[in-house]
Amino acid sequence: MEDTSDLTADRVVRMTRRDLLLRVSLAGAGLTGLATLAACGPQTPPAAPTAAAPTSPPTQAAPAVKTSAPAPTVAPTAAAAAAPKPQGGQAIAPAGAKKGGTLVVANEADMNEGDPQKYSGTHAGRTLRNLFDPLVTVYDDSSDLKGGLAESWEISPDGLTYTFKLRDTTFHDGTPLTADNVAFTFLRTLDETNEWYQKTGPFPFAKYIWPYVVTDQIKAVDTRTLRFQLSQPDSTFLDNLTWAGSGIISPPALQKWGRDFTLHPVGAGPFKFTDWQKGTRFTIERFDGYWAGAPLLDKVVFKPVEESAARLVQLQSGNVDLVVALPPEFVSQVKSDSNLQLIETAGIHIWWITLNLNNEHFKDKRVRQAVNYAIDKQAIINDILAGSASVSHSFAFPNTPAFTDQVPQYSYDPQKAKSLLTEAGLPNGFSTVFLVPESGSGMIAPKEIATVVQAQLAQVGVEAKIQTMEWTSYISAYVGGMDKAAGGSPVGMAQMSYMIPQPDPGMYAYDVLGGKGSLNPGGYANSDFDQLMLKAKGMSDAKQRTDLYKQAQTLVADDAPWIFMFHAHNVVAANKKVQNIVLNPDFNILHLERVWIQP
Numbered sequence: 074m075e076d077t078s079d080l081t082a083d084r085v086v087r088m089t090r091r092d093l094l095l096r097v098s099l100a101g102a103g104l105t106g107l108a109t110l111a112a113c114g115p116q117t118p119p120a121a122p123t124a125a126a127p128t129s130p131p132t133q134a135a136p137a138v139k140t141s142a143p144a145p146t147v148a149p150t151a152a153a154a155a156a157p158k159p160q161g162g163q164a165i166a167p168a169g170a171k172k173g174g175t176l177v178v179a180n181e182a183d184m185n186e187g188d189p190q191k192y193s194g195t196h197a198g199r200t201l202r203n204l205f206d207p208l209v210t211v212y213d214d215s216s217d218l219k220g221g222l223a224e225s226w227e228i229s230p231d232g233l234t235y236t237f238k239l240r241d242t243t244f245h246d247g248t249p250l251t252a253d254n255v256a257f258t259f260l261r262t263l264d265e266t267n268e269w270y271q272k273t274g275p276f277p278f279a280k281y282i283w284p285y286v287v288t289d290q291i292k293a294v295d296t297r298t299l300r301f302q303l304s305q306p307d308s309t310f311l312d313n314l315t316w317a318g319s320g321i322i323s324p325p326a327l328q329k330w331g332r333d334f335t336l337h338p339v340g341a342g343p344f345k346f347t348d349w350q351k352g353t354r355f356t357i358e359r360f361d362g363y364w365a366g367a368p369l370l371d372k373v374v375f376k377p378v379e380e381s382a383a384r385l386v387q388l389q390s391g392n393v394d395l396v397v398a399l400p401p402e403f404v405s406q407v408k409s410d411s412n413l414q415l416i417e418t419a420g421i422h423i424w425w426i427t428l429n430l431n432n433e434h435f436k437d438k439r440v441r442q443a444v445n446y447a448i449d450k451q452a453i454i455n456d457i458l459a460g461s462a463s464v465s466h467s468f469a470f471p472n473t474p475a476f477t478d479q480v481p482q483y484s485y486d487p488q489k490a491k492s493l494l495t496e497a498g499l500p501n502g503f504s505t506v507f508l509v510p511e512s513g514s515g516m517i518a519p520k521e522i523a524t525v526v527q528a529q530l531a532q533v534g535v536e537a538k539i540q541t542m543e544w545t546s547y548i549s550a551y552v553g554g555m556d557k558a559a560g561g562s563p564v565g566m567a568q569m570s571y572m573i574p575q576p577d578p579g580m581y582a583y584d585v586l587g588g589k590g591s592l593n594p595g596g597y598a599n600s601d602f603d604q605l606m607l608k609a610k611g612m613s614d615a616k617q618r619t620d621l622y623k624q625a626q627t628l629v630a631d632d633a634p635w636i637f638m639f640h641a642h643n644v645v646a647a648n649k650k651v652q653n654i655v656l657n658p659d660f661n662i663l664h665l666e667r668v669w670i671q672p
């Protein structure tokens with residue numbers, strides 16, 4: 074077997090315990106990404122903001138695989154017989170769409186940042202994504218990459234050089250979109266010697282997102298052509314450019330306001346900033362100069378409503394038009410209300426139970442497969458999650474290119490579970506400790522689900538002794554090692570979830586399943602898996618890369634190092650007057666430019 078010394082292991086083994094705690098806190102909270110901290114609750118934003126005033130603008134090819142994404146034509150009052158397929162980064166407005174009106178959105182918390190490179194929380198990401206376009210984007214319910222501020226790009230055969238052709242457009246303040254102006258966003262974020270890094274930084278997650286970008290090789294080839302050089306191939310580079318944290322900012326606005334740019338954000342997205350009233354609202358309005366055509370709505374107001382029940386009440390009373398992050402317990406109420414609608418899609422989310430392969434029982438693959446057969450995942454989805462999830466069979470996400478369902482699957486079969494336990498020499502079952510967080514954003518009803526899992530395992534003779542922990546302590550215990558997490562008692566099982574704002578599983582799968590993975594307390598190690606994932610990491614050809622991911626999924630599904638549970642759906646509720654809401658699997662994205670309100 075070839076040595077799996079990796080493309081990433083150097084940064085994995087160098088990670089400190091503090092880094093690991095931060096990473097896994099984000100992962101379990103469904104928040105890994107650029108500064109997506111504190112989605113569990115609001116943070117105190119800066120003092121009362123005011124709208125940014127326009128400012129004047131500031132004063133340069135590898136042989137490749139080329140991707141084109143031509144700009145579409147957006148017709149706010151189009152009367153075509155059917156809505157055409159989207160091209161480029163945006164979708165054409167549907168037939169009969171009406172222009173005008175204000176959409177009021179109930180967010181989980183108040184904004185904490187107007188700077189896309191510094192925001193924290195999914196709620197802030199989905200808001201800022203409407204102000205700041207990135208170079209590359211995803212649209213509709215697909216994770217396929219499309220052109221954002223880049224109309225096309227080329228990748229050199231060695232996967233080290235990315236050349237982007239920029240659109241002929243402007244920022245909200247009239248500054249032209251040039252290669253130098255786009256480079257500014259990346260240089261002030263990645264280069265610690267840069268004047269504006271020092272004045273507006275630090276940006277602790279930037280080098281995690283773009284770890285191989287050579288900062289002194291971010292070059293303007295000409296006015297509308299920008300080139301990046303990587304120190305080694307990185308298959309996730311384009312995917313990472315779709316994140317809200319990759320939104321391109323106006324250099325003059327940042328230079329004018331410095332750290333107060335957060336109160337005067339200026340981008341090149343479909344909407345522009347209007348005002349931010351602390352604790353009350355964050356308002357954006359239509360940008361008529363948007364490269365894909367002006368949005369249909371006049372304004373969007375994001376209201377912070379922390380309690381999920383209160384968000385639903387405000388929707389039912391007509392005080393808000395749309396509610397994001399709808400908890401499963403409220404799905405039935407929305408479905409039964411004739412004035413409301415429910416919209417959902419499979420999300421880039423996975424919820425699993427880690428099995429401790431150092432445990433005397435879970436060392437045996439037959440035991441791991443048995444506990445997978447013992448759990449009725451669909452019943453849990455139906456009874457606890459109100460159907461707003463899909464059963465998981467592997468580490469990849471549905472609705473993404475890497476996903477395949479052609480893997481070993483563990484449908485509910487308690488007799489099969491008992492048979493496998495008998496084969497493993499455990500006809501009477503066994504006892505193990507099951508570590509469960511008391512709460513945790515992204516975990517989704519952890520105690521309720523654990524109780525059902527415990528009961529179903531008991532039916533096949535496995536006694537899962539639940540030990541609950543407060544979230545922060547839980548994360549520390551999980552990262553510290555399952556062998557001694559529960560007061561010195563070896564832990565056999567532990568809950569975890571992951572939600573990332575990009576579809577490529579290479580972003581997280583090696584960390585949680587790799588032999589040298591930094592978030593792999595279960596101790597799973599398969600050199601074939603490692604080899605496939607590390608090879609995929611350095612491969613720029615998307616089809617070849619996804620083929621490797623699919624092979625890796627088959628290996629993992631058969632080895633069963635987890636109890637594969639479910640993929641949560643991205644769910645919103647809205648007044649039926651709100652038309653053309655299309656959700657993306659990325660929970661950080663809520664495209665509003667083609668949403669309209671029926672008068």
